[in-house]
Amino acid sequence: MSQPENAIVAGVDGSVRSIEAAQWAAGEARRHSTRLHVLLINDDPARDGSAGEAVREAAAACREAAPDVPVSAEVRAGHPVEGLLRAEEAARLLVLGSRGLGGFADALLGSVSSEVATRASGAVVVVRGDVEHSGGPVVVGLDDSPGIDNALRFALDAAAARGCELLAVQAWHEAGLLAPSLPPAERDETQLRIEQHAHQQLAEWTNRYPGLRARAVAVLAHPVPALVDAAATSPLLVVGHRGSGGFSGLFLGSVASGVLHHARCPVAVVR
Template sequence: MVVPEQPVVAGVDGSEGSVKAAYRAAAEASRRNTGLQLLIVNDDPARADHAEQVVRKIAAKCRVQTPDVVITAEVATGHPVEELVRRSAQAQLVVLGARGHGGFTDALLGGVSTGVATHAVCPVVVVREDIPITVGPVVVGVDESPCSLQALRFAYAEAARLHADLVVLQVWHEEGLLSAPLAPPDRDRVQHEVEQALEKQTAPLRAQYPQVATREVVQRGHPVSVLTDSARDARLLVVGHRGSGGFDGLFLGSVAAGVLHHATCPVAVVRSADGTG
């Protein structure tokens, strides 16, 4: 079997959440015309045979769902975050469940999915077990940082693949936690300036993806609460994990981590091209 280069990688542990993530990963691989690599990271030799059975069972289920995708199943040894981050260097996308339940070294129990999402080389999608099927839009949070541009590009490409609308959301707030609220005229001025900047930022991608219906939203508030509220019915919420600009540096881990914790839809975390944000 010839495995396609740059596959979609799904980290699984046998939990229902990771099985749902595997289904999502298989669908992503089909849309991207690439392969799917299912991976369990196990550090207990006594459980090696069981790990093999689990990953092969999940692979069989995915083959039923997406028979057009070349699927490989593998058990690796090591630390889950380190191994998945290493695999991300050769992957188009990594897909994880948000939670596990006593799987292999609790591989996907919150901290690992967050750790992989904020350190992986490629974009990472984190899927919750209890997320209902939705036909809503893709929502992307942006500012003016390099990682924000990468997130915006990713969001447009995903919206095109999903035949979904795209909501581009920029959140702004007064500089610093102790700053006094702006007077209404100043608030209106900032709102207008941000709206103009956002329109300029999206213009090239609107032209590149004319089939994607785009709505731009500028809102004053806290990034995590505004993003999660706006994405309640979204198919996917896309964020960068480093940044500055409109989010006042809050994308340096805290916004991505907050969104991963609070969002009720799948979340994609995208790094800047050079990984520095």
């Protein structure tokens, strides 16, 4: 079956990790009352039979995980990265595993998932770990780039769907490695200014989500460990992909790639 319009798409390769990611996607489809489409990109016509078996197995696991979610399945020929990027263009959300274990076509090895997440035009979730955390907040990274609204909106929707708190983290650092450290008073003043900016930035959105608990913090640290630490018990960490720099240069691609490799929870990269 071809990809339904506006469905959540789970890219699989037959590995255990990719099936776990697809089951996470099924839960997300249930939260948002939408369809799930399980997709395998086959780059070897000699393995068409195995591809069909692998995608049917993944779809069955998703139906078991979320019986009320409509699930379709498809095998497409092509290069995994390019095929997944084309699927993402028509998807509500693309979900991938963080690392395959051989599986059918090695389609979701970490390098492929990272490349898709950082090249996609919309939102991609890379699922890390075996089980989604519960009880912690959805975490979103802040900066002052024009595109941050997309990441904030995605994170607020995710927190509202889960009925959990949103934690917005603004990481900042002092000027270059060779520059002298700020005097304590100036450092405190800068911290306060950035924290106030983060609160204001978040407040502009939270009034659209009545009843949602949300808070913002500023952290003097490199953005990758700051976000990874903040999301230690989070069900989802949300980052933008490209920003203009601002306080911390937070959303340069290297930071998105860093959290993809080090976070212990699913990571959403939002263009």
